[in-house]
């Protein structure tokens with residue numbers, strides 16, 4: 001697939017030598033701030049991801065990959081299961097409910113690759129924690145394969161927030177009208193005993209704290225009917241991930257300004273299943289109708305790292321139970337992110 005794209009690109013470049021430039025056309029070059037081309041073909045396609053996950057399943061006895069449903073367009077939805085000891089706590093990492101929020105899935109695939117290796121650390125984790133990963137709940141939106149027009153997006157409609165029916169999956173956690181959310185609830189959340197869940201997203205590019213762009217933002221469940229213990233565990237999960245990210249030079253996190261609705265997973269899953277949840281938003285999306293939301297690929301490296309580091313921190317702290325002593329007072333000091341002044 002990637003080879004084919006490269007070939008197509010090469011042909012397009014050749015042709016452009018002979019053809020006059022299409023001045024003003026959308027296809028002229030998706031830019032972020034006018035100086036960076038967006039090259040989403042570097043991201044893992046659905047086909048590459050499916051191949052990769054089957055390979056990981058074959059490689060490791062500690063990893064099992066389950067298909068728990070299909071998207072609107074018939075793509076498989078994958079659940080990766082690691083550990084599988086019912087006596088141990090379980091954490092679920094969920095990525096890409098929104099198709100144009102891709103780097104968190106790249107991070108998840110990196111973590112799955114690590115979990116497939118038979119290292120002392122991985123064996124230690126397998127003895128003490130179960131890790132479930134759903135990389136990309138919205139494969140149709142991620143592939144831009146949807147039943148509505150997104151060609152006016154700044155990168156030409158490579159991917160979109162919505163599923164193929166044009167529905168925002170992260171507003172569908174009460175009704176579950178869409179096959180993706182229905183399968184998540186029926187075949188995962190109602191089947192497995194999940195203690196912690198991180199819902200990974202990407203936000204726009206302009207949010208800042210202390211007048212510096214943030215690398216991301218976090219928030220625990222804020223619906224008033226969520227069990228107090230669940231909220232405290234959610235704050236502990238956030239504490240562990242915050243510390244790991246802030247230890248890095250690139251790490252600069254703010255508090256996400258979020259509402260109380262149970263239609264979103266941060267609130268809904270905590271309320272309905274008593275799962276400790278954390279929303280983790282990374283900076284910038286792969287495509288959008290608004291250029292302010294889109295980040296070119298120059299930042300991919302550190303943002304993927306941010307995902308990997310935070311996931312591994314959560315796994316470690318749940319495995320050795322240090323999460324139960326995590327300091328949650330930082331939440332009171334953590335500033336809400338705002339717009340950068342210019």
Ligand SMILES: [Zn+2]
Nearest residue numbers: 098101201202
């Ligand atoms: Zn999102």
